[in-house]
Amino acid sequence: xxxxxxxxxxxxxxxxxxxxxxxxxxxxxxxxxxxxxxxxxxxxxxxxxxxxxxxxxxxxxxxxxxxxxxxxxxxxxxxxxxxxxxxxxxxxxxxxxxxxxxxxxxxxxxxxxxxxxxxxxxxxxxxxxxxxxxxxxxxxxxxxxxxxxxxxxxxxxxxxxxxxxxxxxxxxxxxxxxxxxxxxxxxxxxxxxxxxxxxxxxxxxxxxxxxxxxxxxxxxxxxxxxxxxxxxxxxxxxxxxxxxxxxxxxxxxxxxxxxxxxxxxxxxxxxxxxxxxxxxxxxxxxxxxxxxxxxxxxxxx
Numbered sequence: 087x088x089x090x091x092x093x094x095x096x097x098x099x100x101x102x103x104x105x106x107x108x109x110x111x112x113x114x115x116x117x118x119x120x121x122x123x124x125x126x127x128x129x130x131x132x133x134x135x136x137x138x139x140x141x142x143x144x145x146x147x148x149x150x151x152x153x154x155x156x157x158x159x160x161x162x163x164x165x166x167x168x169x170x171x172x173x174x175x176x177x178x179x180x181x182x183x184x185x186x187x188x189x190x191x192x193x194x195x196x197x198x199x200x201x202x203x204x205x206x207x208x209x210x211x212x213x214x215x216x217x218x219x220x221x222x223x224x225x226x227x228x229x230x231x232x233x234x235x236x237x238x239x240x241x242x243x244x245x246x247x248x249x250x251x252x253x254x255x256x257x258x259x260x261x262x263x264x265x266x267x268x269x270x271x272x273x274x275x276x277x278x279x280x281x282x283x284x285x286x287x288x289x290x291x292x293x294x295x296x297x298x299x300x301x302x303x304x305x306x307x308x309x310x311x312x313x314x315x316x317x318x319x320x321x322x323x324x325x326x327x328x329x330x331x332x333x334x335x336x337x338x339x340x341x342x343x344x345x346x347x348x349x350x351x352x353x354x355x356x357x358x359x360x361x362x363x364x365x366x367x368x369x370x371x372x373x374x375x376x377x378x379x380x381x382x383x384x385x386x387x
Contacts, residue, residue: 090131091127091128091131094127094142094146095123095124095127095146098142098143098146098147099120101143101147101225102120102123102146102147102150103116103120105147105150105151105154105220105221105225106119106120106150106151106153106154107177108200108205108208108220108224109151109154109155109158109213109216109217109220110154110157110158110161111161111174111175111205111208111209112161112174112175113175113177113385115157115160115161116154118157119150119153119154119157120150122149122153123146123149123150123153126149127145127146127149130145144231144234144235147235148234148235151217151221151235151236152235152236154217155213155214155217155236158213158216159213162213165209168302169301169302169303169311170299170300170301170302170303170311170312171298171299171300171311171312171313172209172300173202173206173298173300173375173377173382174202174205174206174209174343175377175382175385176202176342176343176347176359176361176377176382176383176386177342177343177344178340178341178342178349178359178386178387179340179341179342180340180341181339181340181341181346182265182341200220200224200343200344201262201343201344201345201361201363202342202343202345202347202361202363202375203258203361203363203373203375204254204258205343206298206373206375207253207254207257207258208220208254210253210257211250211253211254214236214246215246215249215250215253216250217236218232218236218243218246218247218250219247219250219251219254221235222247223247223250223251223254229243229244229247230243232247259365259366261366263364263366263368264368265345265346267364267368268345268346268362268364268368269339269346271290271362271364271368271369271370271371272339272346272347272348272360272362274286274290275287275290275362275371276337276348278290278324279324279325279328279329279332280328280329280332281329282325282326282328282329283325284321284322284325287320287321287324287325288317288318288321290370290371291317291320291321291370291371292317292365292370292371292372293316293317294315294316294317294372295315295316295317295320295370295371295372295373295374296313296314296315296320296372296373296374297313297314297320297323297324297373297374297376298313298373298374298375298376299314299376299378300375300376300377300378300379300382301378301379302379302380302381302382304379304380304381305358305378305379305380320374332350334352335350335351335352335357336350336351336352336354337349337350337351338350338351340359342359342361343361345361347359347360347361347362348360348361349386356380356383356386357378357383358376358377358378358383359376359377359378359383359386360374360375360376361374361375361376361377362374362375363375
């Protein structure tokens with residue numbers, strides 16, 4: 087019985103990891119939720135008078151989602167006292183076609199990934215709206231299935247889904263540039279920033295560009311306790327600081343939350359993860375996300 091329970095859980099672990107991570111944006115909390123789900127699952131299977139479970143996957147998803155909702159309050163409290171902008175922990179893996187270790191984070195990227203930019207938008211939803219959006223829009227669960235998972239009526243779920251979808255679509259374009267375009271723009275951006283080329287930066291940055299730098303009060307050389315808004319401010323800041331700070335860094339192209347991005351290394355250790363968000367046309371950068379908090383990079387190889 088125990089071996090069977092373990093096998094069933096492991097078969098659904100990638101799904102559970104992806105689902106919970108997309109709700110929380112924190113890998114450690116995601117692993118905590120999976121551990122709690124595992125304990126609940128094994129306890130249920132060990133009970134001598136337990137009724138058979140018709141759909142183990144549905145049971146595991148219900149437990150994991152509701153545990154994730156319970157964890158969201160703690161995550162929100164940590165964000166409120168966090169020094170500077172708070173960004174989700176990046177899921178870093180090799181680019182497609184490059185061999186990589188088969189760990190939980192890589193498996194999650196292969197399953198269902200939500201981009202860094204979308205995760206930032208999802209932070210502005212209520213916990214229930216975020217849960218419903220992830221279940222419906224990312225994983226394709228029907229409203230009736232979500233109602234059973236969350237213990238609410240289908241009509242209430244439809245209202246939550248509508249509010250979440252309208253909120254997200256107002257802030258995120260429905261069109262996503264191809265990985266090839268993302269890689270090209272990322273390379274052009276890096277060349278302009280590290281070369282201190284102000285004119286090139288002004289061309290590649292969209293007028294409404296915003297730059298987030300998440301250092302958690304622990305990273306060296308990370309600027310800005312608030313997001314920096316506007317093409318002129320972002321371009322001048324990058325042109326002033328990037329050439330000097332970049333001299334000691336190595337650049338490695340990686341997949342971050344499923345999109346081509348950059349891993350910056352100092353003495354072969356992760357220094358920062360840089361993710362760009364592009365305009366719907368795909369030719370300009372409208373969002374720059376730099377995660378340099380060492381705690382959020384501890385799992386990056």
